[in-house]
Amino acid sequence: MHSLKKYVVIVAGGSGSRMGSEVPKQFIELCKLPVLMHTISVFRKAIQDIDIVLVLPEEQIKTWKSLCLKHNFITHVEICAGGETRFHSVKNGLSLLEGDGLVGIHDGVRPLVSEETIKRCYSEAAIYGNAIPVTEVVESVRYFEADKNRMIDRSKLRLVQTPQVFRLASVKEAFSQEYKESFTDDASVFESHGGIVHLTEGNRDNIKITHPIDLVIGEFLLNSRTSVSI
Amino acid sequence: MHSLKKYVVIVAGGSGSRMGSEVPKQFIELCKLPVLMHTISVFRKAIQDIDIVLVLPEEQIKTWKSLCLKHNFITHVEICAGGETRFHSVKNGLSLLEGDGLVGIHDGVRPLVSEETIKRCYSEAAIYGNAIPVTEVVESVRYFEADKNRMIDRSKLRLVQTPQVFRLASVKEAFSQEYKESFTDDASVFESHGGIVHLTEGNRDNIKITHPIDLVIGEFLLNSRTSVSI
Numbered sequence: 230m231h232s233l234k235k236y237v238v239i240v241a242g243g244s245g246s247r248m249g250s251e252v253p254k255q256f257i258e259l260c261k262l263p264v265l266m267h268t269i270s271v272f273r274k275a276i277q278d279i280d281i282v283l284v285l286p287e288e289q290i291k292t293w294k295s296l297c298l299k300h301n302f303i304t305h306v307e308i309c310a311g312g313e314t315r316f317h318s319v320k321n322g323l324s325l326l327e328g329d330g331l332v333g334i335h336d337g338v339r340p341l342v343s344e345e346t347i348k349r350c351y352s353e354a355a356i357y358g359n360a361i362p363v364t365e366v367v368e369s370v371r372y373f374e375a376d377k378n379r380m381i382d383r384s385k386l387r388l389v390q391t392p393q394v395f396r397l398a399s400v401k402e403a404f405s406q407e408y409k410e411s412f413t414d415d416a417s418v419f420e421s422h423g424g425i426v427h428l429t430e431g432n433r434d435n436i437k438i439t440h441p442i443d444l445v446i447g448e449f450l451l452n453s454r455t456s457v458s459i
Numbered sequence: 460m461h462s463l464k465k466y467v468v469i470v471a472g473g474s475g476s477r478m479g480s481e482v483p484k485q486f487i488e489l490c491k492l493p494v495l496m497h498t499i500s501v502f503r504k505a506i507q508d509i510d511i512v513l514v515l516p517e518e519q520i521k522t523w524k525s526l527c528l529k530h531n532f533i534t535h536v537e538i539c540a541g542g543e544t545r546f547h548s549v550k551n552g553l554s555l556l557e558g559d560g561l562v563g564i565h566d567g568v569r570p571l572v573s574e575e576t577i578k579r580c581y582s583e584a585a586i587y588g589n590a591i592p593v594t595e596v597v598e599s600v601r602y603f604e605a606d607k608n609r610m611i612d613r614s615k616l617r618l619v620q621t622p623q624v625f626r627l628a629s630v631k632e633a634f635s636q637e638y639k640e641s642f643t644d645d646a647s648v649f650e651s652h653g654g655i656v657h658l659t660e661g662n663r664d665n666i667k668i669t670h671p672i673d674l675v676i677g678e679f680l681l682n683s684r685t686s687v688s689i
Contacts, residue, residue, distance in 0.1 A: 361601075363601060366600075366618075367669075368618040368619055368620075369618075369619035369643040369644040369646070369647065370596075370616055370617065370618060370619065371591075371593060371616070371617045371619055371646070371656070371658065372615055372616055372617075373615045373616075373617075374615070377655075378617070378656060378658055379650070379656075380641075380643070380646070380647045380650060381616070382641075383643065385602055385603045385604070386600055386601070386602055386603075386611070386616075387600065387601045387602075387603075387608070388596075388598040388599075388600060389598055389599035389600065389601055390598075411610075411612075413599040413610070413613065414599040416599070416601070416610070417599065417610045420609065420610060425607075426601070426608060426609075428601065428608055434672070439597075442664070442676060442679060442680065445675060445676065445679045446672060446675065446676055449672060449675045450672065
């Protein structure tokens with residue numbers, strides 16, 4: 230099973246609005262390198278022969294290419310234009326891939342995913358058909374029902390991260406269904422199409438770089454790791 | 460209703476273990492001042508005539524007093540020794556208070572609660588009998604049932620913070636019940652005793668200082684605020 234071809238579709242559709250920045254968040258520099266280059270590098274480091282598809286808004290592709298020149302970032306990546314929503318962007322990315330294999334779908338603005346998380350997701354997906362990295366909830370949680378709210382047992386909840394890894398053929402089929410607003414991630418698309426989701430352990434610091442504070446956290450975490458791959 | 464006497468029980472029972480530190484986390488310095496002093500100061504600033512009860516592990520009381528001298532921290536605070544669990548510590552703190560009024564119960568290691576959150580919790584508790592600050596969940600969430608897991612609508616979930624504010628008499632009564640391991644916060648104690656919990660808006664950056672990364676986040680957030688009260 231481990232000889233299955235491995236792919237990752239990295240989706241970066243964001244603007245910089247929540248960052249209070251003109252620069253799209255995936256291009257903002259973290260330790261002097263655009264967020265997205267960290268993300269791509271960690272996949273290349275975890276799985277050397279992985280095929281990478283990068284989905285970017287059409288109007289950002291030119292900027293991305295000039296950033297690659299500027300930073301001498303030469304990892305081979307196939308580029309694809311995004312769609313109207315994340316769902317459509319992922320679908321576009323998947324449409325470039327043929328045959329069988331394992332494909333991860335990953336948020337471009339999660340540069341802090343660990344190599345261990347990546348490897349674990351692919352190896353468990355080879356066994357179970359899919360693997361979704363999750364972490365525990367540390368806060369108390371309340372749940373609304375009608376106009377009431379009640380405590381909910383947080384040990385039964387998990388926060389979902391990426392990469393969400395699937396067998397290529399099955400996830401392409403799942404993405405052939407009609408778009409629903411309730412799709413908050415790829416596992417929900419897969420599940421809505423009848424798939425049974427397998428959870429695995431993520432890494433707590435695999436945060437999304439969305440707000441200015443996340444850049445501070447990200448730099449601290451990158452600096453505390455023994456080496457930063459580029 | 461707004462003339463009700465206001466109290467806060469600030470509970471600081473932690474060790475420094477998750478910080479990798481010998482210093483209990485409530486005493487670790489954030490912008491050169493122990494975490495707990497920031498916490499106390501923001502309550503004093505939000506509600507000037509509030510009565511503050513500080514619950515500390517017995518063996519930390521002497522250290523706290525010497526820290527107050529060192530930092531010339533002179534706000535009046537009543538000190539009380541903690542108990543075996545957070546539940547018992549809160550109960551000890553509440554036992555010092557008599558009569559009627561509104562009492563907030565707050566984590567000592569949440570120094571970043573905003574003055575607005577504090578004021579909102581007390582004014583809504585004056586109307587509804589209690590007020591629990593919560594924030595929305597931004598991640599996708601999955602829920603376990605038996606050995607299966609499924610997506611859960613995150614818009615129905617809220618993450619719970621402190622201060623959790625109650626009418627003094629009713630929360631003292633709730634804390635007279637027997638301790639259960641399922642009590643993860645004061646709202647769960649109150650609810651388990653038949654109370655109906657009222658939710659209000661917290662502030663997203665009202666984080667618990669628990670891990671080393673939280674100190675970095677905390678310093679960034681404090682520095683981005685216009686002024687730091689001491």
